[in-house]
Amino acid sequence: MHLLTDLYAAHPFWIWIALAAILLALEIMTGSGYLLWPAAAAAIVALTSPLHLGAGEKLALFAGLTLLGTLVARRYWPNPLRPHGP
Numbered sequence: 001m002h003l004l005t006d007l008y009a010a011h012p013f014w015i016w017i018a019l020a021a022i023l024l025a026l027e028i029m030t031g032s033g034y035l036l037w038p039a040a041a042a043a044i045v046a047l048t049s050p051l052h053l054g055a056g057e058k059l060a061l062f063a064g065l066t067l068l069g070t071l072v073a074r075r076y077w078p079n080p081l082r083p084h085g086p
Contacts, residue, residue, distance in 0.1 A: 012049055013046050013049040016046035020039045023035045027039060041069055
C-alpha cells in the first residue's frame with residue numbers, strides 16, 4: 001500500500017491522466033456516454049496539479065465535476081437512442 005501512496009505523492013498528474021485515459025478507452029469500447037464525463041473530470045483534476053490540492057480535495061473535485069458534467073449532459077445533450085416522435 002505504501003508503494004501506491006508514494007507513487008501518488010510523487011506523480012499525481014500522471015495518475016489522473018491514466019485514469020482519464022482508462023475511462024475514455026472504456027467509453028470508446030462501450031459507446032454508452034456514461035464514462036465520457038468522468039474521463040473529462042479526471043483530465044480537469046490532472047490539470048489542477050500545480051494548485052497542490054490534497055488527495056481528498058482532488059477526489060471531491062473529481063466527484064463534483066463528474067456529477068455536474070453528467071447532469072448537464074443528460075439535460076442538454078440529445079440522446080440518439082431515445083425516440084423523438086409519437
